Amino acid sequence: MSDCIFCKIANKEMGKLIYEDDQVVAFEDLSPQAPVHVLVIPKKHIARISDVTDGEDACLMGHIMVIANKIAAERGIAEEGYRIVTNCNEGAGQSVWHVHFHLLGGRKLGWPPG
Ligand code: 5GP
Ligand code: ZN
Numbered sequence: 001m002s003d004c005i006f007c008k009i010a011n012k013e014m015g016k017l018i019y020e021d022d023q024v025v026a027f028e029d030l031s032p033q034a035p036v037h038v039l040v041i042p043k044k045h046i047a048r049i050s051d052v053t054d055g056e057d058a059c060l061m062g063h064i065m066v067i068a069n070k071i072a073a074e075r076g077i078a079e080e081g082y083r084i085v086t087n088c089n090e091g092a093g094q095s096v097w098h099v100h101f102h103l104l105g106g107r108k109l110g111w112p113p114g
Contacts, residue, residue: 001045006098010043023060024067026103035106036075036082040068046099049088068103077105085113 001007009015010025018038019026029037042060046052052061065084072082082105087094 001098004045004098006039006041006096006100007045010041019067019071021067024064026067026071029102033102034104034109036072036077036104038068038071038075038103039100040064040071040084040103041098041100047097048094049086049099052099064101068101071103072105075105081105081109083109 005014009017009027015027017025017027019040023044024040024042026038026040029039042064044057044060046057049061052058068084069078072078082103085102085104086099087102
């Protein structure tokens with residue numbers, strides 16, 4: 001989608017990627033909420049997690065989890081613990097309309113979230 005900021009990042013028109021493969025990219029969050037705050041997104045434009053369909057999209061979401069786990073291990077937060085979270089729609093805090101998973105760690109994370 002031409003007016004989507006995360007499509008632009010995925011297409012390398014802006015920002016800096018820390019990970020890329022044929023399906024997924026990852027990059028640092030602009031406004032980090034923890035010492036590790038990476039966003040992992042599909043290259044495919046999907047507006048929100050509730051738009052994910054069974055089959056290809058479901059596989060893609062699983063692949064994103066594998067990549068997030070890999071980045072957590074690389075950043076040294078796998079043992080202590082980390083959180084992978086996606087916000088769906090405004091009430092949950094979604095502000096960018098291209099599905100993304102926050103990988104958060106490096107500090108004690110409270111529960112329940114606010
Ligand atoms: P949401 O609020 O939709 O769950 O998360 C959107 C996230 O994207 C926020 O944590 C915000 O800081 C991050 N973000 C918004 N615009 C940009 C951007 O242009 N570059 C990067 N790297 N992160 C962004
Ligand atoms: Zn997009």
